[in-house]
Amino acid sequence: MCVMISAPPAAAPALARGLVAQRLAACVQTLPMTAHYRWRDQIESDEEVLLLCKSPRSRLPALQDWVRAEHPYELPQITALPVEGGLPDYLDWVRAECRPEDQPDEQAEAQSGPATP
Numbered sequence: 001m002c003v004m005i006s007a008p009p010a011a012a013p014a015l016a017r018g019l020v021a022q023r024l025a026a027c028v029q030t031l032p033m034t035a036h037y038r039w040r041d042q043i044e045s046d047e048e049v050l051l052l053c054k055s056p057r058s059r060l061p062a063l064q065d066w067v068r069a070e071h072p073y074e075l076p077q078i079t080a081l082p083v084e085g086g087l088p089d090y091l092d093w094v095r096a097e098c099r100p101e102d103q104p105d106e107q108a109e110a111q112s113g114p115a116t117p
Contacts, residue, residue, distance in 0.1 A: 001060060003053040005067060006035060006077040012049035018070060024063040025053035026097035057082070059098045 003025070007015050009032070016028035029052040036045045055063055057080075064078050083091070 001055055001057050001080045001083055003051075003055055003060065003063060003078065003080045005051040005053065005071075006033075006048045007051060008072060009047060009049050011072050012051060015067070015070060016051055019051070019053055019055075019063065019066070020097075022062075022066055023098050023100060024059050024066055025055045026094040027054045028052065054094045056095050056098050 005015065012030050016030055019025040019028050031050045031052065033048055033050050034045060035048045036043070038044070053063070060080055067076055067078055
């Protein structure tokens with residue numbers, strides 16, 4: 001999936017690094033932007049950073065929970081778009097990098113054979 005999150009410029013680097021450190025995203029790209037929106041009956045404009053997060057669908061609930069806990073906004077933008085295709089090796093890498101710490105790497109296990117006690 002490609003998950004889009006908007007954040008204030010001061011918070012974006014910590015959010016991006018945290019998402020990768022927590023294995024919720026394999027990669028986060030950051031792009032500066034200006035957001036124009038309605039909030040509490042007012043039209044607002046703010047400089048923001050768009051975080052483009054590459055993550056498997058299976059990690060979306062955990063990613064959303066983590067962002068809600070860490071994001072400075074009361075109601076952060078978290079929207080997810082499906083990835084319909086891509087370089088298979090890249091998509092495999094995204095899945096592997098977002099594997100929870102306590103889950104074995106299926107590819108490494110398949111190449112090396114079953115783990116021995």
